Amino acid sequence: MELIIRNISKTYSNGVQALNNVNLTIPSGMYGLLGPNGAGKSTLMRILATLQEPDKGNIHLGGIDVLKEKEDVRQTLGYLPQEFGLYPKAKAEDLLDYFAVLKGITNRASRREVIEALLKQTNLWEKRRQKLGGFSGGMKQRFGVAVALLGNPKLMIVDEPTAGLDPAERVRFLNLLSELGENSVVLLSTHIVEDVSELCTRMAIINKGQILLETEPLKAVEGLQGMIWRRIVEKSMLPELVREHKIISTKLLSGRTVVHIYSEENPGNGFELVAPDLEDVYFSTMEGHIGNYKLEIVQ
Numbered sequence: 001m002e003l004i005i006r007n008i009s010k011t012y013s014n015g016v017q018a019l020n021n022v023n024l025t026i027p028s029g030m031y032g033l034l035g036p037n038g039a040g041k042s043t044l045m046r047i048l049a050t051l052q053e054p055d056k057g058n059i060h061l062g063g064i065d066v067l068k069e070k071e072d073v074r075q076t077l078g079y080l081p082q083e084f085g086l087y088p089k090a091k092a093e094d095l096l097d098y099f100a101v102l103k104g105i106t107n108r109a110s111r112r113e114v115i116e117a118l119l120k121q122t123n124l125w126e127k128r129r130q131k132l133g134g135f136s137g138g139m140k141q142r143f144g145v146a147v148a149l150l151g152n153p154k155l156m157i158v159d160e161p162t163a164g165l166d167p168a169e170r171v172r173f174l175n176l177l178s179e180l181g182e183n184s185v186v187l188l189s190t191h192i193v194e195d196v197s198e199l200c201t202r203m204a205i206i207n208k209g210q211i212l213l214e215t216e217p218l219k220a221v222e223g224l225q226g227m228i229w230r231r232i233v234e235k236s237m238l239p240e241l242v243r244e245h246k247i248i249s250t251k252l253l254s255g256r257t258v259v260h261i262y263s264e265e266n267p268g269n270g271f272e273l274v275a276p277d278l279e280d281v282y283f284s285t286m287e288g289h290i291g292n293y294k295l296e297i298v299q
Contacts, residue, residue, distance in 0.1 A: 001028050001062050001154055003048070003185045008057035010043055010209075018043040019054065020209040026185055030177070032196030032203035032217070033189045034282060040209040041189040042082060045159045048187070049079045061155055061185070075104075078153035078184075080144045082160040088133025092124055095132065096146055103150040118146040122176060138169025145176060156186040162195055174198055197278040205285045213285045217278050224276035224284065229261050231271045244269070248283040262289040 003026040010019040018040045035041050046052040048059065050070040059066035066073050087095060096115050105111045119125040122142040127135070135143065141161055148156060158177065162170045178199055180186050188200060196203050197217060204214040213220070228248075233241065235257050241247060245261040252258075260274070261267060262284050 001185055002026065003155060003187070004060045005044075005048075006058050008044070008047065008054045008059065010040075010047065010052070010054045018209050019047075022057070022206075022209070022211055024204055024211065024214065026187060027202065028183065028185055029202070030180075030186045030188060030200045032200035033187060033206060034191070034193065034196050034203055035206040036191050036286075039191075039207045041191075041206060042159055043209075044206075045079075045081070045157050045187070045189050048155070049077060049081075049157055050074060073155070075151070076154040078148035078150070078156040080141070080148045080156075080158045080161060082163065084144055086132045086135075086140060086143070088131065090132055091129050092132060092135075092143055093119065093128040096143070096150075099147050100150055105150070114150070118149055121149070121179075122146045123172065136169065138165050138173055141165065141169075141173055142176060145173075145180075149180070152184075154184050156180055156184050157189070158186065159189045160191070161188070162190070162192060193279045193282050205282060207286060213281075217281070220281045221276050221278055224262075224280055226273065227262055227264055228274055228276040228280045228284075229263055229267055229271035230274045231259050231261075231269070232256050233259055245271075246287065246289060248280065248287050248289065262287070 005022055005024040008019055008022040011017045022044060033041055033044070043052065047054050048066065050066065050073050054067070061073060064072045093115060096118065097111060100111045100114060105114055116125070119128050122145055124139065124142055124146065127139065132140070132143065161177065162173055165173060174195065177186070177188065188195060190196060200217060202215070203217050205212045232253065233256065238250065238257065241259060245267055246263060247259060248262050249260045250257050260280060260283070261271065
């Protein structure tokens with residue numbers, strides 16, 4: 001099963017071009033779509049979920065034409081949007097039962113089995129009689145996954161799933177997502193680099209509606225070996241360093257600033273060579289130092 005996206009573009013009525021000729025081939029398993037807020041990720045997710053129409057292009061999920069056979073897509077789609085509403089006074093088990101009926105699971109015994117299995121899979125079985133209004137953010141996200149998994153979807157879309165979660169809930173949620181990509185296409189849209197690094201075997205970086213890089217995370221990191229340099233400086237030195245080097249990121253560390261730069265040669269000036277990570281890939285791509293013109297190197 002593959003999700004094939006070809007030449008998808010979308011411009012809103014206010015003139016904002018959300019997507020510009022997007023092309024991706026997404027295999028089964030966990031696939032990361034990484035980009036900043038406003039990059040076009042959510043627009044693409046809504047188009048894939050049959051909630052919006054593109055201006056042009058075509059999409060196929062296996063033998064299904066996503067843009068022309070919307071009902072067929074919805075029968076095999078699991079969708080966890082960035083924000084979704086729940087009835088706070090409803091109990092988890094009851095609301096999941098309701099959604100199961102809407103999904104077409106009408107046999108009561110079968111539905112009971114499915115609901116029990118999903119609540120256990122999402123670690124919510126012990127909370128099944130608790131009202132959703134009392135759920136934590138992470139519990140609500142896990143309940144959203146349970147709803148999305150109804151009907152064993154072949155396409156699972158998860159949009160910014162860990163935004164706002166505390167560290168412990170984030171770990172629980174990522175562990176759950178890691179179990180989902182064995183038999184389905186699972187598309188994870190996020191601006192959090194660590195989510196992609198920990199979960200996905202392939203990824204794309206998107207910004208301003210365009211795909212900047214499509215690769216395997218590990219190979220992309222390997223492609224930056226010997227090119228990422230670090231120096232810890234006082235904040236007042238940043239303007240000078242910006243003029244002299246290709247700075248890709250800065251972070252505060254104990255009141256001082258850690259600067260990462262991209263350079264294919266030793267930049268001197270007190271910089272030390274460091275092992276790259278996916279965050280360096282992301283920021284190097286966003287700054288234009290690597291991109292589709294280097295795919296033959298990093299793939």
